[in-house]
Amino acid sequence: MATPGPLRRTYRWSAAHAPWSAWAWRNTALVAASVPLALPVALALTYLALHPGGTLKALAAVLVLSPLLTALQRSRFWSLTGHDIPKIHWPHPWYRRHGLLSRLRAGTMWRQYGYHLLVSPLAALGGALVVIGWAAGAGFALVFSWVWALPPSARPPGWSERYVAFTVLGVLLLLATPALAALVARLDAGAATALLGPSRAKELERRVENLAESRADILDAADLERRRIERDLHDGAQQRLVSLAMNLGIARATLTDLPPEARAVIDEAHREAKEAIEELSNLVRGLHPAVLEDRGLDAAISGIAARAPFPVDLTVDLVQRPSPTVEAVAYFVVSETLANIAKHAHATRCSVHVRRHAALLTITVGDNGIGGADPAGGTGLLGLHKRVGSIDGTLTINSPHGGPTTITVELPCGL
Known part of the structure; x- marks a missing residue:
């Protein structure tokens, strides 16, 4: 007869969380390894307690040892549990002037000091309690064995009844110590992730920068x-x-x-x-016309305007030539817009103004057609939206029924 589902799950959970399970010993190893890593801070605090005038020396020792202690703590979590605490990326090495100043000014560095001065000693205390719990539990649970190993003449009278309470206490300690080790390990891992790694805002900012660079490369x-x-x-x-x-x-x-x-x-x-x-x-x-690459956006747009079936009032004011990617998008915008005007607007004249101010390229295309341009009504304007949005540009359409129509595109030139 098959074991019922709830009983099977209870058995599996009990076996996975038993005192002899890998879960219990992995957590025990993690919290026990925190004890030696807290010794430098404990020594510095002890020195501070015995020599109140040596506050600067004690704090300086913690500041100097903080990078090494952080690396050792990250290695402890990774090697024993596979928990990876992201490494903080600094623009300059710590031994340089700018590197040291940037670390002292950064909140992430002070969070690391908070972990080493506060959390690490508490985690070490929890680790010591876990080790003591294992040792005391094993000693109390085996008290009958210790007494049985003595010669009969050395055994105290009534020892079997007297040491039952010690045996029960030892078994309870062996059952409770893995849970204590798991609790200490979980709290320690959460604090280490929050204090030793980069802040979430900084990490998201760095990821956004990497994504922006990757998109620019694409x-x-x-x-x-x-x-x-x-x-x-x-x-x-x-x-x-x-x-x-x-x-x-x-x-x-x-x-x-x-x-x-x-x-x-x-x-x-x-x-x-x-x-x-x-x-x-x-x-x-x-x-991608050859004239765009050879002579720039002004000459390329002039060629489009000359081929249009209506007069085009063209103004191009570029103090500095934008990047090839921005030029290609700007050329596509003007070319597609003039093609849409020729097909749908029934316009008799058109104006195109291209101007760069600082890091922003602005394109304004207007016509005296019938208006009513709607991105939802066709793929042309929708394609413009997608192409402009690919470089974080914006597209604004003002096209009431009866006209006129004005399309304004802003492209960042930082790419």
């Missing part, structure tokens, strides 16, 4: 990949299409004795090849 890699695709299309497929169109043009001009059906096929192929070249050129220009 954006740069994507921009380089777009340039490679543009170069491959320009030097490969586009040149092949140009060669094909030339050959078809030569064939149409020289092969005059072909049947009308064959000439019609050549004419159609020649026309399709020229249209494919034009579409590929527009695609390449939309990916």
